[in-house]
Amino acid sequence: MNGSAVYLQPAFVLQHRPYRETSVLLDVFTRDFGVVSMIAKGVRKEKSKIAGLLLPFSALRLSFVDKTELKVLSQVEYVDSYPLERLALYCGFYVNELVQIFVHKYDPQPEIFSCYERCLGDLLLGERIEQALRYFELDLLQEAGYAVAMDSEANGNPIMTGQRYNFLADFGIVADNEGLVGGETLSILAARGALEGRALLEAKLLFRKMLDGHLQGRPLKSRDVLAKIIKYL
Amino acid sequence: MQNQGLLKELIQSLCCLPGVGPKSAQRMAFHLLQRNRDGGMQLSKMLAKAVNEIGHCRECRTLTETELCEVCANPLRDSETLCVVESPADVWVIDQATTFKGKYFVLHGRLSPLDGIGPDQLGFELLEQRMAAGQIKEIILATNSTVEGQATAHFIGEVAGKFNIRATRIAHGVPMGGELEFIDSGTLAHAFNGRREF
Numbered sequence: 406m407n408g409s410a411v412y413l414q415p416a417f418v419l420q421h422r423p424y425r426e427t428s429v430l431l432d433v434f435t436r437d438f439g440v441v442s443m444i445a446k447g448v449r450k451e452k453s454k455i456a457g458l459l460l461p462f463s464a465l466r467l468s469f470v471d472k473t474e475l476k477v478l479s480q481v482e483y484v485d486s487y488p489l490e491r492l493a494l495y496c497g498f499y500v501n502e503l504v505q506i507f508v509h510k511y512d513p514q515p516e517i518f519s520c521y522e523r524c525l526g527d528l529l530l531g532e533r534i535e536q537a538l539r540y541f542e543l544d545l546l547q548e549a550g551y552a553v554a555m556d557s558e559a560n561g562n563p564i565m566t567g568q569r570y571n572f573l574a575d576f577g578i579v580a581d582n583e584g585l586v587g588g589e590t591l592s593i594l595a596a597r598g599a600l601e602g603r604a605l606l607e608a609k610l611l612f613r614k615m616l617d618g619h620l621q622g623r624p625l626k627s628r629d630v631l632a633k634i635i636k637y638l
Numbered sequence: 639m640q641n642q643g644l645l646k647e648l649i650q651s652l653c654c655l656p657g658v659g660p661k662s663a664q665r666m667a668f669h670l671l672q673r674n675r676d677g678g679m680q681l682s683k684m685l686a687k688a689v690n691e692i693g694h695c696r697e698c699r700t701l702t703e704t705e706l707c708e709v710c711a712n713p714l715r716d717s718e719t720l721c722v723v724e725s726p727a728d729v730w731v732i733d734q735a736t737t738f739k740g741k742y743f744v745l746h747g748r749l750s751p752l753d754g755i756g757p758d759q760l761g762f763e764l765l766e767q768r769m770a771a772g773q774i775k776e777i778i779l780a781t782n783s784t785v786e787g788q789a790t791a792h793f794i795g796e797v798a799g800k801f802n803i804r805a806t807r808i809a810h811g812v813p814m815g816g817e818l819e820f821i822d823s824g825t826l827a828h829a830f831n832g833r834r835e836f
Contacts, residue, residue, distance in 0.1 A: 420752045422753075457825040457828075458822050461785045486824060486827060486828075488831070490792055494792055495788050495789060497749065498751035499751065502752050523830050627751035627752055630751040633757050634756065634757060
């Protein structure tokens, strides 16, 4: 896409930080170009008309140009916003960080884009926030190419209720009497059923182990901040 | 041109100011040395003094050279309302523009999970202590109208609820003198959702 202009691409702002006097650097998740870094010039001026639009959790259409890796934003159209509140809002930042890490620059991921939209929609409802996060993590791992079958062991044996399982990196789900997740939870995940109580906790531990394996020691900043926020509530 | 020497160092040092690039820094340096050496001397003394002596207020964390800032030390100000802001500059603008007579709390930032900025970096322990002390009846959340500012407001509002303190958020929407036709869609949608009984 070097050197070409992109018109009104569906996108979400993942992160924004001030740059120089009046500009903003944006990490944007686009439908057809993956994560794109761009500069929005003049946004922090007093009379800027688009400052109120270029915020995370708003569905936008963006046009951008330039030959270098850092694109220049040329047009913004507002589509819809997801006014997340409280816990859903804090968790939204975590979802953004996951996308930032697992979706590569200029790597089109339209499936993850629609999973992201669905996840924001679920977070907006404000119920079952943790479940929305778990299924987003599952979708993200699958679409990013790290899929692990939830309905059978790595060796092909079907998942049994009452049996405990563990996850081994580069291998998959294996039976293990001391394992962190039960067969019931894996069955619910495979069927994308409602996660409650124990299943919710086990799914969290399972996905955390999977994600951490791919993060290779890189810390998730939003996860640490989220843990501290929850401590105060 | 000279690439070393005191003059060059001065120009480079002036570049640390916001909005000052090498060109303006050069003009400033020549002006101070050629036309206003007294002013330059005074500036250097004041800078050194301010940087050494100005710290944070024990109660509200705003910038002050005393242990308690002017607002916190003023017995005439209402201790029952607390206005939470992101930066010391916000204290100044609110004090000038409004009739607010309560006290302030300065976070020096906002919750920004992607940058790793959480409650600890914002002096939240001190804010919680003040809420727990029982004197505060209302907390006014005057953080910026960005997603991070909103997250900060939600978080402080939730903790205030735990202490049975009323939390209010400053209004956002159509600016004074603004015409609807020229307002961006995001702001207008927000203003519409936040409409009030009239």
